[in-house]
Amino acid sequence: GAVVSQHPSRVICKSGTSVKIECRSLDFQATTMFWYRQFPKQSLMLMATSNEGSKATYEQGVEKDKFLINHASLTLSTLTVTSAHPEDSSFYICSARDPPRDIKNIQYFGAGTRLSVL
């Protein structure tokens, strides 16, 4: 199956700093990528949909200036958490859609990034 690589897997940062998370589709071109946030023992919450070459679509309640998304190429999307605060500590997961199989809306997930803000 298609492979999605997410980096870093874990990051610890000080409050007020910015953190960038990368999501790459390794063996296919992903015109659409998704960013999720997951709190302990809860399911994934969609934050935004990232489309290559255009602005991301954010879900209601997600601050676009806080969570900057860039999808500059067909294989890379980045999520930057700006001016991170302890409440931003969470598990962030990206997924990508493989266009040839898009008819079933199959998403392939990255391994996730554990963000801890001190």
Place this chain on the structure above:
Amino acid sequence: KNQVEQSPQSLIILEGKNCTLQCNYTVSPFSNLRWYKQDTGRGPVSLTIMTFSENTKSNGRYTATLDADTKQSSLHITASQLSDSASYICVVSAMGTGGFKTIFGAGTRLFVKA
């Protein structure tokens, strides 16, 4: 309102035993239903995907069923192993005029004990 409800919330079984996880949905218009396995601290991994016309799909010891009439799905795990301990997430896609809408269930946390 599009919803996906999973039960039980958590489950503890002994190694080697079978178990069945449930997923009920109220998603329309239905496109497909997927079961994912998510190990702690990892991203979800797809187990099965079923469209409207499919009522069963197997992947090794995992067998998913779908009843599109009653809008219910189940995931049956046979001869459980310790490595089956994970969260199992039911995900339903709806295909509307605006494109796909994906709804996640809250997941069932399975603990397999030796």
